[in-house]
Amino acid sequence: MEPILKVDDINVYYGSIHAIKGISFEVYEGEIVTLIGANGAGKSTTLNTISGLLHSKTGSVTFLGESLGKVPSHKIVSKGLALVPEGRRIFSQMTVQENLEMGAYTRASSAVAADLDMVYSHFPRLKERYRQVAGTLSGGEQQMLAMGRALMSGPKLLMMDEPSMGLAPILVEEIFSIIQSLHKNGATILLVEQNAQAALSIADRGYVLETGKVVLSGTGAELLASPAIKKAYLGG
Numbered sequence: 001m002e003p004i005l006k007v008d009d010i011n012v013y014y015g016s017i018h019a020i021k022g023i024s025f026e027v028y029e030g031e032i033v034t035l036i037g038a039n040g041a042g043k044s045t046t047l048n049t050i051s052g053l054l055h056s057k058t059g060s061v062t063f064l065g066e067s068l069g070k071v072p073s074h075k076i077v078s079k080g081l082a083l084v085p086e087g088r089r090i091f092s093q094m095t096v097q098e099n100l101e102m103g104a105y106t107r108a109s110s111a112v113a114a115d116l117d118m119v120y121s122h123f124p125r126l127k128e129r130y131r132q133v134a135g136t137l138s139g140g141e142q143q144m145l146a147m148g149r150a151l152m153s154g155p156k157l158l159m160m161d162e163p164s165m166g167l168a169p170i171l172v173e174e175i176f177s178i179i180q181s182l183h184k185n186g187a188t189i190l191l192v193e194q195n196a197q198a199a200l201s202i203a204d205r206g207y208v209l210e211t212g213k214v215v216l217s218g219t220g221a222e223l224l225a226s227p228a229i230k231k232a233y234l235g236g
Contacts, residue, residue, distance in 0.1 A: 002065065004029045004157055004188055005050070005081075009059030012042075012049050019045050020056070021212040027157065027190050032183050034191040034199040034220070036233065037209035043192040044086055046209070047161050050190075051083045052076045064156065080156035084163060086192075088146040092135030096126050099134050099145055103152030111154065119148040122178060140171035147178070158182070159190045164198065176202060196233035200224045 003026035012020035020042045027033045035043045048054045050061050052073030061068045063081055071079070082103075091099050100119060104112045120127035123144045129137065134145055143163055150158055163179070164172040176198050183189055183202070193199035200206050203220035208229065216223065223229050 001028060003027055004064060005190065006062040007046070007050065007059075008062070010046070010049055010056035010061065011058045012045055012054055012056050019212050020049065022059075023209070023212070023214055024059070025207050025214065025217070027188065029156075029188050030186065031204040032179070032189045032191060032202055032220075034193055034203040034206045035209055036193060036196040036199055036206055036223075038232075039194070040211075041209040042212040043209055044161050045212075047083060047159050047190070047192055050159065051081065077153050080154070082150040082153045082155035082158055084146045084150045084158070084160040086161040086165065088139075088142045090134045090137075090142055090145050090149070092133070094134055095131050096134055096137070096145060097130040099149050100126075100152050103149035104154075107152070107154055112152070115152050115154065119151050122151070122181060123148050140167055140174065143167065143171075143175055144178070147175075147182075151182075155187075157188050157190060159192075161192045162194060163191070164193060164195045172198060196229065197224070200229075 005027040008024050009022050010020055011022055023046060035046060037043055045054060049056055052068060052071060063079060068076060091102060100116060101112065104115060125141055126144055126148055137145065163175050167175065172195065179189060180202050191199055200220040200223050206220055206223045207214050208216040
């Protein structure tokens with residue numbers, strides 16, 4: 001079986017800073033794969049490179065058998081790759097429903113109504129607030145809106161960058177429960193997350209990044225049980 005996403009030996013620089021050093025990994029259809037690591041490990045840079053917002057000096061990013069190296073970032077969305085960005089980045093002056101409709105800008109209008117129903121079924125709180133201005137939502141609701149907006153593009157792979165950031169523990173639990181529910185409904189997910197315990201608990205497989213390199217990989221259960229991971233990320 002071919003992976004849906006194959007990242008092969010990417011090297012990314014910010015000026016003279018070598019931020020990503022030969023990272024390679026794969027995501028197969030139907031998986032939750034997580035990238036974990038401390039701040040500055042290169043997790044978000046990796047997602048931004050896959051999304052076409054940054055470019056690698058070497059190697060390749062292949063999605064559904066096609067190299068994304070020369071594809072502009074706005075075209076990558078229409079190929080079925082959606083990113084829920086770090087910090088949510090919703091359209092704060094627009095209503096909840098307008099934000100969701102913006103997520104469907106690459107889709108035929110005939111698909112939008114059915115997709116709205118699907119998003120509202122996953123996020124009933126958004127349905128209750130569909131006319132509310134998005135900037136007035138709570139942090140957890142804004143995260144749900146960012147996730148719902150990405151789903152409106154009909155992605156074949158959903159990438160999430162730090163979905164639990166800045167949320168109270170009870171909301172973190174709720175967000176991870178929604179991620180699991182999306183997965184059960186067939187979503188393939190690449191998750192970048194500082195909360196290693198929560199991410200590895202729901203992931204099929206994980207990769208540990210340190211200073212721009214993959215230093216460890218395995219199933220979610222294997223990494224959760226690893227003494228090195230416990231010591232570095234789980235306070236064990």
